[in-house]
Structures are given as structure tokens and as C-alpha cells.
Amino acid sequence: MSASDLPAYMAHVGTAARAASQQMAAAGTAAKDQALRALATRLRQSLAALQAANSQDLDAARAAGLAAPLLDRLQLKASDIETVAQGCEQIAAMPDPVGEITGLQRRPSGISVGRMRVPLGVFGMIYESRPNVTIEAAALAIKSGNACILRGGSEALHSNLALWRLVQAALADAGLPPDAVQLITTTDRAAVHHLITMTESVDVIIPRGGKGLIERISAEARVPVIKHLDGNCHVYVDADVDIDQAVAVTDNAKTQKYSPCNAAESLLVHAARVADFLPRIGAVLAAKGVEMRCDARAAQALAGLPRVVSALELDWSTEYLAPIISIKVVDSLDEAIAHINRHGSHHTDTILSTNYGHAMRFLREVDSASVMVNASTRFADGFEYGLGAEIGISTDKLHARGPVGLEGLTSLKWVVLGQGEVRR
Numbered sequence: 001m002s003a004s005d006l007p008a009y010m011a012h013v014g015t016a017a018r019a020a021s022q023q024m025a026a027a028g029t030a031a032k033d034q035a036l037r038a039l040a041t042r043l044r045q046s047l048a049a050l051q052a053a054n055s056q057d058l059d060a061a062r063a064a065g066l067a068a069p070l071l072d073r074l075q076l077k078a079s080d081i082e083t084v085a086q087g088c089e090q091i092a093a094m095p096d097p098v099g100e101i102t103g104l105q106r107r108p109s110g111i112s113v114g115r116m117r118v119p120l121g122v123f124g125m126i127y128e129s130r131p132n133v134t135i136e137a138a139a140l141a142i143k144s145g146n147a148c149i150l151r152g153g154s155e156a157l158h159s160n161l162a163l164w165r166l167v168q169a170a171l172a173d174a175g176l177p178p179d180a181v182q183l184i185t186t187t188d189r190a191a192v193h194h195l196i197t198m199t200e201s202v203d204v205i206i207p208r209g210g211k212g213l214i215e216r217i218s219a220e221a222r223v224p225v226i227k228h229l230d231g232n233c234h235v236y237v238d239a240d241v242d243i244d245q246a247v248a249v250t251d252n253a254k255t256q257k258y259s260p261c262n263a264a265e266s267l268l269v270h271a272a273r274v275a276d277f278l279p280r281i282g283a284v285l286a287a288k289g290v291e292m293r294c295d296a297r298a299a300q301a302l303a304g305l306p307r308v309v310s311a312l313e314l315d316w317s318t319e320y321l322a323p324i325i326s327i328k329v330v331d332s333l334d335e336a337i338a339h340i341n342r343h344g345s346h347h348t349d350t351i352l353s354t355n356y357g358h359a360m361r362f363l364r365e366v367d368s369a370s371v372m373v374n375a376s377t378r379f380a381d382g383f384e385y386g387l388g389a390e391i392g393i394s395t396d397k398l399h400a401r402g403p404v405g406l407e408g409l410t411s412l413k414w415v416v417l418g419q420g421e422v423r424r
Contacts, residue, residue, distance in 0.1 A: 003184075003185055003186035003188070003191075006186065006188055006190055006191060006194065007194065009186070009191075010184075010191060010194040010195065010198065011198075011201075013149055013182050013184065013201075014122075014149070014198045014200070014201025014202065015201065016179040016182065017122045017147045017148070017149050017179060017180075017182055017201060017202075018121075018122055018147070018200075018201050019177075019179070020147040020177040020179040020180040021119070021121045021122045021146060021147035021180070023176070023177050023180070024119065024141075024142070024145045024146060024147055024176065024177070024180050025098070025118070025119050025121075025145045025146075027145060027176055029096040029098075031174045031175055031176055032092075032096070032142050032143050032145070032174070032176070033092040033093075033143075034173065034174040035142050035170045035171050035173065035174035035176055036088045036089070036091055036092035036139055036142055036143060036170075037088070037089060037092050038169075038170040038173040038174060039085075039088050039135070039138070039139065039142075039166060039167060039170035040085040040086070040088040040089050040092075042166040042169060042170055043081055043084060043085040043088070043135070043163075043166060044081070044082070044085055046162070046166060047078060047081055049162060050076060050081060050159070050162050050163065051076060051078070051081075053158040053159050053161070053162040054074075054075065054076040054131065054158070054159045054162075056158040057074060057131075057155060057156050057157065057158050057159050058071065058074060058075060060155070061074055061155050064155075066155060069258065069259040069321045069322065070128070070129045070155070070259075072257075072258075072259045073128075073129035073130045073259055074129045074130070074131070074155060074156055074159075076131050076132065076159055080132050083132070083383065084132050084135040084136060084139075084389070087135070087136060087139060087383055087389040088135070088139045088389075090383075090386075090389075091139050091140065091142075091143045091389060091406070092143070094143070094406065096143065097117045097144065097406050097407055097410050098117060098118065098119060098144065098145045098410065099116065099117065099118075100116065100117045101114045101115065101116045101117075101415060102114060102115055102117070103115055104417075109421055109423065110418065110419065110421040111416050111417065111418045111421050112416070112417040112418070113414065113415075113416050113417075114414075114415055114417075115412040115413065115414055115415065116412065116413055116414075116415045117407070117410045117411070117412055118145075118410060118411055118412070118413055119144055119145035119146045119409065119410055119411075120144075120146055120203045120204055120409055120410060120411055121146060121147070121203040122146065122147045122148065122149065122201060122202050122203050123141070123146055123147075123148050123149075123202070123203060123204045123205070123206055123391075123409065124148070124149045124150075124151065124195045124196065124198075124202045124204070124205045124206070124223065125137045125148055125149070125150045125151065125205075125206050125207075125208065125391065126151045126192055126195065126196075126205065126206070126207045126208070126209070126213070126217060127150075127151075127152055127153065127207070127208040127209055128152075128153040128155075128156075128208070128209035128210060128213060129153055129155060129156055129209070130156070130208075131152065131156045131159035131160055131163060133152070133208060134150055134152060134159075134160045134163040134164060134167070134183070135163055135167070135389075136382075136389035136390060136391065137150055137181075137206075137391055138150070138163075138164075138167040138181045139389055140389055140390075140391050140405060140406060140409055141180065141181060141409070142171070142176070142180065142181070143406055144406045144409040144410055145410075146180075146409055147177075147179070147180045147181070147182075148180070148181055148182070149182050149184065149195060149202065150164070150181065150182065150183045150184065151183075151184040151191060151192060151195055152183070153209070154187035157185075157187060160183055161183065161185070164181065164183040167181045168181065192217070193220065196217055196220060196221040196222065196223055196225075197220075197221070197222045197223070198223065199222050199223055202223045203223070203224070204223060204224050204225070204226060205217060205221050205223045205224070205225045205226070206225070206226045206227070206391055206392050206404070207225065207227055207392075208391075208392045211229050211230045211319070214227050214228070214229050215229065226391075226392065226394045226396060226399065226400055226404060226408070227392075227394065227395070227396065228261070228345070228346075228347060228369070228392070228393050228394055228395035228396075229345060229395070230261070230319040230345045230347070231260075231261030231262060231263070231265070231319050231345055231347040231348065231393075232265050232266060232317060232318065232319045232343065232344050232345040232347065233253070233261075233262055233263065233264050233265055233266070233344070233345075233347055233348045233349060233350075233377040233380075234264065234265075234266045234267070234268060234339075234340045234344055234349040234350070234377075235249070235250050235253050235254075235264045235266070235267050235268070235349075235350055235352065235377065236268040236269075236270075236330075236333075236336045236340070236349070236350070236351045236352065236362070237250070237267070237268065237269045237270060237273050237277055237352050238270055238273075238333065238336075238351055238352060238353035238354075238355060238358050239270040239271075239272040239273060239355075240353055240354045240355040240358065241270075241273060241277070241352050241353055241354060242352075242354055243273070243276055243277055243280070245352065245374065246273075246277055246281075246352040247277070247280050247281050247284060249350070249352055249374065249375065249376050250264070250267060250281050250352070251281065251284050251285070252376040252378060253350065253376040253377045253378055254267075254285065254290065254325050255285070255288050255290065255323070256376070256378050257378070258320075258321060258322055258323055259321050260321075260378070260381075261319070261321075261347060261393065262347070262348050262377050262378050262379075262380040262381060262393075263321070263377065263378065264325065264350075264376075264377050265318065265319055265320050265324075265325060265326065266316065266325065266326045266327075266328070266343070266344075267281070267325055267326070267327045267328070268327075268328050268329075268330050268336045268339060268340070269298065269327065269328070269329050269330070270329075270330060270331070270332075270333075270336070271297070271329055271330065271331050274297060274298070274301045274329055275301070278298060278301040278302060278327075278329075279301060279302065282301070282302040282305050282308070283305065285325065286305045286306050286307055286308075288323065289307070289323050290307065290323040290324065290325055291307045291309065291323060291324045291325070292305075292307060292308045292309070292325055292327050293309055293310070293311040293312075293315045293324065293325070293326045293327065294308055294309070294310065294311055294326075294327045294328075295310075295311055295327070295328045295329060296310075297329040298327040298328060298329050301329075302327075311326050311327070311328070316328065316339070316343040317343045319345065333358050333361060333362070336351075336362075337361070337362065337365050337366055340366055340368070341365075341366065341367050344366075344368060345395060346367055346368045346369060346395040347368060347369055347370070347380070347393065347395055348368060348369065348370040348371075348372065348377045348380035349366050349368045349370075349371055349372070349377070350371070350372035350373065350374075350375055350376070350377050351372070351373055351374075352374055353373065353374070359373040359374075368395075369393065369394065369395050369401045369402035370402050370403075380393065380402070380403065381403060382403035382404070382405050385402075385403050385405070387403055387405030387406065389405070390403040390404055390405055391404045391405070391408065391409060392404050394408070399411075
């Protein structure tokens with residue numbers, strides 16, 4: 001079906017996905033795992049071809065003036081391909097959630113009532129730049145017994161096409177329907193509107209990209225959306241803290257990679273640690289070219305260092321995705337928690353502390369999808385959490401929250417087991 005007739009093309013994609021989802025829901029674990037292992041093998045064998053396709057996209061993106069963070073996300077390095085291949089193998093080794101029955105209880109009537117985990121059906125994935133998402137989404141769809149329709153950004157079209165062909169070949173290797181994973185091959189932006197309004201074919205939409213994209217999808221979709229808008233992640237350095245550890249973790253949370261949504265964007269420091277902690281972390285960040293947007297007390301402690309500027313009110317709520325961090329001094333744990341809950345994006349926040357009571361309060365009271373103690377925010381990731389991969393990170397409170405893996409792509413239905421009981 002040609003993509004030139006967009007309504008007909010999208011209808012065909014949706015119908016094929018719905019039919020494939022029914023076959024995937026009935027597929028056995030062995031076949032799904034075979035497809036995932038075949039995909040891992042094909043990824044490693046196709047390294048040169050994948051990087052050649054990715055180079056086409058990178059060259060075109062540079063010529064078009066794509067911003068540095070997006071170029072970073074677009075690049076498909078050998079290590080990235082190995083990571084997604086390992087992710088496929090990790091998912092294959094995980095228990096199959098589909099068909100699991102939990103909470104089975106015998107009722108006074110004689111019936112037994114429980115809940116069975118089942119696939120969602122068809123999910124649509126809309127994403128920008130990151131071609132590795134093509135494999136992560138496909139792998140999770142396969143293991144969870146779903147079908148998916150992928151719509152990557154036009155800047156990654158050659159990379160996504162090359163990866164998608166490997167997915168379809170791996171599905172065929174295992175005797176599963178290749179249409180279980182489909183890639184929208186047109187760069188026509190109107191395809192997105194069709195996808196997010198195809199209520200008869202698509203059960204859920206998962207956007208993964210910039211805030212503007214996700215806001216647009218959320219506003220226009222007629223299909224339910226699993227989303228997060230941005231990642232304003234915080235590091236809070238408590239009064240009771242191991243300074244050496246705090247410097248190392250804060251540095252990693254901010255500078256290990258600037259472009260992901262789990263990179264730290266805001267640093268809160270207890271007033272008791274201004275003198276000994278701030279000059280040390282300030283020197284580290286300055287040496288790496290990070291701009292520090294500070295409140296008055298933080299700026300005073302960092303006086304003399306380069307790239308120290310005064311923060312504006314907007315900085316406390318900004319996701320930079322760049323070598324920029326906001327820094328604020330607080331007088332208590334209560335103030336830190338209140339600041340995070342007001343200005344944060346409910347994505348990922350961490351406390352660096354040796355005080356058990358403070359750590360437990362932080363875990364309970366910070367209203368975010370991932371809350372950490374003495375660990376870098378960069379760990380907020382499906383692969384790092386042992387999910388094999390993630391379909392995205394949800395800051396919603398219904399259905400799925402945090403990194404969305406296999407369980408987030410399934411639902412529960414009630415099942416009743418009887419032996420001829422009738423209601424009286």
C-alpha cells in the first residue's frame with residue numbers, strides 16, 4: 001500500500017496491526033523469545049549496514065542545522081547497537097507476563113476469582129531522533145504480546161528503516177506475523193494525526209520526545225496517552241552527607257550525558273553544606289563547561305568561578321538538556337521537598353544523605369515517578385531497572401508510572417473459575 005494516499009495507507013496499517021495483535025496475544029513464550037534472540041543476532045551481524053544508514057541521517061541532520069542534543073540522540077554508535085541487542089536478550093530471558101493469574105481467591109459461593117495479565121493490543125509510538133527506540137519498542141511489544149505502530153522522526157528515517165527490516169525478519173524467523181511491528185514510512189506529519197485518532201485500531205499512544213511534541217499529542221489524541229512532558233530532575237544534598245560521595249553522584253547526574261530526560265537539571269544544597277560542598281562541585285562543573293544559574297547564596301559561595309550567573313524564577317522549572325544547571329540553597333529538608341514538588345516535573349529526584357529518617361521522608365513525600373537515595377538520577381532507565389528496555393517514562397499516575405516495561409504494556413482482566421456454580 002502506497003503512503004501517497006495517506007488515509008488509505010494509515011487505515012491499512014491499523015487494520016494489519018489489529019490482526020497481528022490477535023496473533024501475538026496467542027503466541028507462545030518460546031516463539032516470542034526466539035524472535036528476540038534472532039533480532040539480537042541480526043543487530044550484531046548488521047553493524048556496518050546500520051551505521052551506514054545512520055550516517056546518512058547524521059549528514060542530513062548536520063546540513064539542516066539540527067541542535068546538538070538532537071544530534072547526540074540521533075547517533076547510533078556500536079555501543080548503542082550492542083546495548084539494544086543485550087536488551088533483546090535480557091527481555092527474552094525474563095518471565096512472560098502474559099497469561100499470569102494473580103490474587104486467586106475462593107469465594108463463599110464456590111467460585112475462584114483472580115486477575116490475568118493480558119496485552120494492551122496495539123500501541124502507537126511517536127518519537128524523535130533516537131533510533132534505538134525502534135528496537136526497544138519492538139522488543140517490548142514482542143515479549144508483551146502486543147502489536148505496535150512506530151512513527152519515528154524524519155531525521156532518523158534511514159536508521160529506523162534499517163532497524164525495522166531486521167525486526168520484521170526476526171519475527172518471520174520465529175513464525176510470528178511481521179506486521180506485529182510496523183513503521184510508518186512516510187515523513188508526512190499528517191500521519192501522526194491519523195495515528196493518534198485511530199480509535200478502532202490503536203489502544204494507546206506513547207509519545208517520546210520534546211515537550212512540544214508531547215503537548216501536541218496529548219491535546220489532539222483521541223486514543224489514551226502514556227506520557228511525560230519533561231524531565232526537570234533534582235539532586236538534593238542534605239545537611240548530613242558524605243561530601244566525597246555527593247560530589248561524585250552530583251557530577252554523574254549532571255555531566256555523564258546532558259541530553260537524556262533523567263539528567264539532573266537542578267541542584268539543591270542544604271545551608272549547612274554550602275561552605276564545604278558547593279565550592280568542590282562548582283569547580284568540577286566549571287571545569288566541564290557547565291553554566292551554573294544560582295540563587296544569591298549559591299552565587300556567593302561560587303564567586304570567582306567561571307560560568308556562574310544569577311538564576312531567574314523560570315530556571316527552577318526548566319529542563320535544559322544542556323550543560324546548564326540551576327543551584328539553590330535551602331534551609332531544611334521540608335524546603336527541599338516543597339521546592340521539588342512545586343518546580344519539578346515528577347520524573348526523577350534524588351537525596352544524598354547519611355540520615356536514614358531524612359532519606360525515608362524524601363522517598364515518601366517527593367511526588368515523582370522515581371525517587372532515589374544516594375544514587376544518580378541517570379539510573380532512571382528501563383535497562384538499568386532490569387526491565388530489559390523501556391518504552392518511555394511515564395509521569396502519569398494511572399496505569400503506568402516511571403520507566404514503562406513489559407508490565408506497563410499489559411493490563412489485567414478479571415477471571416472466574418467455577419465448577420458449575422450458579423448465583424442464588
